[in-house]
Amino acid sequence: MFNKTGLASNDMVEALLPSKERREKGAYAIFECFQEIPCNPCSTVCKLKAVKDFENINNIPEINYDKCTGCAMCVSICPGLSCFVIDETYSDSEVMIKMPYEFLPLPEINSNVKALDREGKAIGEAKVLKVQDNKTLDHTNIVTISVPKEIFLDVRNIGLEEK
Ligand code: SF4
Ligand code: SF4
Structure with a gap:
């Protein structure tokens, strides 16, 4: 599937996750970057x-998760929009995800938005917790959301309701 569509499968993403012990300690990054390409800002920025x-x-x-x-x-x-931060300790029922977000307008804090999978399909609801715009970051905006635990491996974008 990946070779044809460029979309990572669940198995590929699960293989990136740190150990259960590390996941229970708090936020961690995952890089959904599967192809050898000439690129290294994730390494130089850290x-x-x-x-x-x-x-x-x-x-x-x-990543060295220690x-x-x-x-x-x-x-x-990350120019490939491949880096995400996941926090499975956010609450008993929800996971926090920090994701790159290139669209405008930016979502409003505390708004409910559509949780989209890698194909852009709506698979549930997300709540916007924080928005960091690129004026502060000097690179891509970051939107922080919470989503139900059951879908956190699949949610990699959000969709705003049309006004
Ligand atoms: S930049 Fe921060 S989130 Fe990314 S790998 Fe380094 S410590 Fe982790
Ligand atoms: S910056 Fe992003 S695209 Fe480039 S190597 Fe790192 S994870 Fe991959």
């Missing part, structure tokens, strides 16, 4: 050195 040093520019990034704090600097700088 001040905590949580992204292992690239031996060459085509390396696929690997060092990653979920700060989301990589989310904003």
Whole structure:
């Protein structure tokens, strides 16, 4: 499927997740970056050195989860929009996701929006918790949402209701 559509399968994404123990400790980054391409800003932006040093520019990034704090600097700088921060400890029933967001208008804080999967299909509802615009970040906007635990592996975008 990935070779034909460029869309990662659930198995590919699950394989990226850190250990259960690490997931229970709080926010962590995942990089849905599966192809060798000449790109490394995720590595150079990470001040905590949580992204292992690239031996060459085509390396696929690997995260040292003992060092990653979920700060989301990589989310904003990744030109492939492939970096996300996940926090499964957000609440008993919801997971927090920080995602890059390139569209305008930006969503309003506390609004309910459509939770979209990688294909852009609506699969549930999300609540907007925080919006960091690119004037502050100097790169891509970051939108932080909460979604039901059952769908967090699939939600990678949001859709606003037409006004
Ligand atoms: S979330 Fe922060 S600490 Fe973790 S890999 Fe990204 S930049 Fe590094
Ligand atoms: S910055 Fe993004 S696209 Fe580039 S190597 Fe890192 S995760 Fe992949």
